[in-house]
Amino acid sequence: MTRRGSLRGLAAAAAAAISLLAAGAAARAETLTDALIAAYTNSNLLEQNRALLRAADEDVATAIAALRPVVEWALTSRYTDTNLTDPDITTTLSLSAQMTIYDFGRTPLAVDVAKESVLATRDGLLQVEQNVLLQAVRAYMEVIRAARFVDLRRNNVRLITNELRAARERFEVGEITRTDVSLAEAALAAARAALSAAEGDYNVAREAYKAAVGHYPKNLVRPTVPPMTADTLDAARAVAVKTHPLIHQRQREVTIAELNIARARADLRPRITGGASASINDDEVRSGTLELRLGQTIYSGGALASALRRAVALAEADRAELLQAVLTVKQNVADAWTALRVAVASTEANQRQVNAARIAFNGVREEASLGARTTLDVLDAEQELLDARAALIEAEINQFIAVYSLLSTMGLLTVQHLDLGIVTYDPSAYYAAVESAPVRHVSPQGEKLDRVLKSLGK
Numbered sequence: 001m002t003r004r005g006s007l008r009g010l011a012a013a014a015a016a017a018i019s020l021l022a023a024g025a026a027a028r029a030e031t032l033t034d035a036l037i038a039a040y041t042n043s044n045l046l047e048q049n050r051a052l053l054r055a056a057d058e059d060v061a062t063a064i065a066a067l068r069p070v071v072e073w074a075l076t077s078r079y080t081d082t083n084l085t086d087p088d089i090t091t092t093l094s095l096s097a098q099m100t101i102y103d104f105g106r107t108p109l110a111v112d113v114a115k116e117s118v119l120a121t122r123d124g125l126l127q128v129e130q131n132v133l134l135q136a137v138r139a140y141m142e143v144i145r146a147a148r149f150v151d152l153r154r155n156n157v158r159l160i161t162n163e164l165r166a167a168r169e170r171f172e173v174g175e176i177t178r179t180d181v182s183l184a185e186a187a188l189a190a191a192r193a194a195l196s197a198a199e200g201d202y203n204v205a206r207e208a209y210k211a212a213v214g215h216y217p218k219n220l221v222r223p224t225v226p227p228m229t230a231d232t233l234d235a236a237r238a239v240a241v242k243t244h245p246l247i248h249q250r251q252r253e254v255t256i257a258e259l260n261i262a263r264a265r266a267d268l269r270p271r272i273t274g275g276a277s278a279s280i281n282d283d284e285v286r287s288g289t290l291e292l293r294l295g296q297t298i299y300s301g302g303a304l305a306s307a308l309r310r311a312v313a314l315a316e317a318d319r320a321e322l323l324q325a326v327l328t329v330k331q332n333v334a335d336a337w338t339a340l341r342v343a344v345a346s347t348e349a350n351q352r353q354v355n356a357a358r359i360a361f362n363g364v365r366e367e368a369s370l371g372a373r374t375t376l377d378v379l380d381a382e383q384e385l386l387d388a389r390a391a392l393i394e395a396e397i398n399q400f401i402a403v404y405s406l407l408s409t410m411g412l413l414t415v416q417h418l419d420l421g422i423v424t425y426d427p428s429a430y431y432a433a434v435e436s437a438p439v440r441h442v443s444p445q446g447e448k449l450d451r452v453l454k455s456l457g458k
Contacts, residue, residue, distance in 0.1 A: 028218075028219070029219045029220070029221040030217065030218045030219055030220050030221065031220075031221050031223070032137065032140050032221075032223045033418075033420060033421075035136050035137075035139075035140045035209075035213050035217075035220075036133055036136050036137070036415075036418065036420055037420050037422050038136075038213045038214050038215065039132055039133060039135070039136035039212055039213045039214065040129070040132065040133065040415055040420070040422070040424075041214070041422075042213065042214030042215075043132045043214075045128055045131075045132060046125075046128060046129060046132055046425070049124065049125045049128045050125065050425055050427075052121065053118070053121045053122060053125055053427055053430075054430050056114075056117050056118045056121040057118055057430055057431045057434050057435070058434060059114040059117060059118070060111065060114040060115055060118060060431070060434070060435050061434045061435065061436070061437035061438075062114070062437070063107070063110045063111040063113070063114040064111055064435070064436065064437045065437045066100070066107045066110065067100070067107050067108075067111070068099070068437075069097045069098065069099035070097065070098050070099070071095070071096070071097045072095075072096050072097075073093070073094065073095045073096075074093075074094050074096075075091070075092075075093050075094075076091070076092045076093075076094065077089065077090070077091045077092075078090045078091075078092070090281055090282065090283070091281060091282045092279050092280070092281040092282075093279065093280055093281075094277060094278065094279035095277065095278050095279070096275065096276065096277035096278075097275065097276050097277070098273065098274070098275045099273065099274050099275070100271065100272075100273050101272040101273060101274050101292075102271070102272040103266065103269075103271045103272070104266045104269040104270070104271075105262065105263075105266045106263060106266045106267065106271075109259055109262050109263045109266060110263065112259050113256055113259045113260060113263070116252050116255050116256045116259065117252075117256060118431060119252050120248075120249045120252035120253055120256070122427050123245040123246070123248045123249035123252065124245070124249055125427065126245040126411075126414065127245045127246060127249070129414055129415065130245070130408050130411070130413045130414060131408075132212075133404075133408075133413050133414070133415070133418070134404055134405065134408045134413055135212045136212045136213055137400075137401060137404040138212075138401055139205070139208050139209040139211075139212035139213060140209065140213070140217075140220060141397045141400050141401050142205045142208060142209070142397075143202070143205045143206060143209050143217045143220055144220055144222050144397065145205070145393060145394070145397040146198065146201045146202035146204075146205040147202060147220070148393050149198045149201065149202070149390065149393065150195070150198045150199055150202050152198075152386065152389055152390060152393070153191065153194050153195035153198045154195060156191045156194070156195075156382070156386055157188065157191045157192055157195055159382060160184065160187050160188045160191050160379075160382070161188060163184050163187075163375070163378060163379070163382070164181070164184040164185060164187075164188050167180055167181050167184045167375050168181055175371065176374070176375060180374060180375035180376070181375075183375050183376055183379060184375055184379065187379045187383075223400060226399075226400055226403040226404075227403065227404075227407065227418065229340075229403060229406045229407060229410065229412075230406075230410070233333070233334060233337045236333050236337055236406065236409075236410055237330050237333050237334070239410045239411070239412070240329050240330065240332075240333045240409060240410045240411055241326060241329065241330070243410065243411040243412065244329050244409075244410065244411030245411055246325050246328075246329060246411075247322070247325050247326055247329055247411075250318070250321055250322040250325040251322060253318045253321070253322070254315070254318045254319055254322050256318075257311070257314050257315035257317075257318040257319075258315055260311045260314070260315070261308070261311045261312055261315055263311070264304070264307045264308040264310075264311040265308060267297075267304050267307065267308075268297075268304055268305075268308070269296065270294055270295060270296035271294075271295055271296065272292070272293070272294050273292075273293045273295075274290075274291060274292050274293070275289075275290070275291040275293070276288075276289065276290050276291070277289050329409065329411075332409040333406070333409045333410060335409075336402065336405045336406040336408075336409045337406060339398075339402045339405065339406075340399065340402035340403060340405075340406055342402075343395055343398040343399035343402045344399055346391075346394075346395035346398070346399075347392065347395040347396050347399050349395075350388060350391045350392040350394075350395045351392055353388040353391065353392070354385070354388045354389055354392050356388075357381075357384050357385040357387075357388040357389075358385055360381055360384070360385075361378075361381040361382055361384070361385045364377050364378055364381040365378050365381070
């Protein structure tokens with residue numbers, strides 16, 4: 001073989017290998033895990049709430065900054081004219097600083113409130129993550145449901161078409177009447193209409209899948225083994241009370257409310273502030289001042305007392321909301337548990353119904369071929385088998401959705417608990433970069449913040 005021939009052979013082999021790889025990639029099945037990973041990665045809702053969390057992180061930096069001095073400079077030019085005969089222009093450069101020295105805990109309490117708000121926002125982000133993943137599960141299973149219904153309707157059209165062909169043949173030899181043929185024709189028209197509706201439902205499910213996952217479904221694989229939940233309803237409730245992010249968020253809000261009561265009480269007390277300034281004018285006249293101020297509001301028309309009463313009332317409301325959240329979570333767990341039990345029982349019953357309906361249909365069709373049954377009997381038996389199969393599909397899909405819904409009500413429908421094997425968003429990275437209120441491009445903390453922002457794609 002010549003060198004040119006060898007190169008041609010290698011090129012052909014490479015092209016064949018590429019074709020095989022492309023065909024394999026096209027035929028690659030998409031699992032529920034793939035869909036969940038894509039939903040987590042592509043969710044605009046998650047991106048929105050991550051940004052809101054970073055905004056809450058900045059509230060901590062803002063609160064901490066209030067503990068530090070504020071330094072300002074000013075360049076002032078002043079024109080004066082005495083008796084309109086002696087004009088004078090004076091330019092002054094000044095530097096000043098102000099700082100709160102002691103405010104009976106107002107500012108530290110504000111920092112604590114901001115930190116608790118960050119933790120509450122993180123719990124909210126976790127709830128959004130659960131909603132995104134549950135929506136992806138529903139979209140995935142709805143596509144499978146719709147696809148199976150399309151297959152079911154197509155098989156039904158195929159079967160009735162054969163029945164109609166057989167009915168026409170029997171009509172031609174005088175075994176049945178024209179009425180039997182018309183019944184088969186009507187059943188075929190109804191089956192085709194049902195197929196069109198099923199295909200429409202499938203297209204709708206594909207669009208919902210794209211909205212939830214980020215792309216159209218590709219050869220979805222029907223999951224066979226659902227994840228573990230809990231052995232009993234009481235165990236599921238106990239897990240939910242301990243782990244559900246809604247309860248954690250409400251607990252944080254109660255803490256925030258109690259801190260706000262302390263802040264309102266601190267506003268009734270004095271405040272010590274300090275200041276310093278220095279200036280120089282164009283005549284090189286220098287001046288400097290130091291200031292220490294102790295002050296307190298004596299009368300505010302009742303505003304401060306009202307603010308305290310309002311904070312107490314809001315704390316009572318938040319405590320009640322926490323108790324209600326626990327009740328709601330427990331109720332949701334019970335509802336999801338019941339839905340799962342119903343779906344499991346329905347799946348088992350519908351499977352038995354399908355088996356019985358299949359035997360009945362085969363028997364009726366055999367009897368019809370012997371003249372002991374009419375075409376209407378065959379069509380009725382076939383419809384019963386179709387309904388049983390459709391009910392079985394519904395029950396199986398509902399069972400899988402119920403499992404993931406139960407996980408969601410327990411607070412366990414997260415990337416971490418599902419062990420999806422991907423790198424998740426770290427809410428503490430940005431917080432660690434800004435909690436000390438860094439100045440970007442100046443401090444080492446600012447350089448760290450720049451690296452974090454770069455990793456976020458900012």
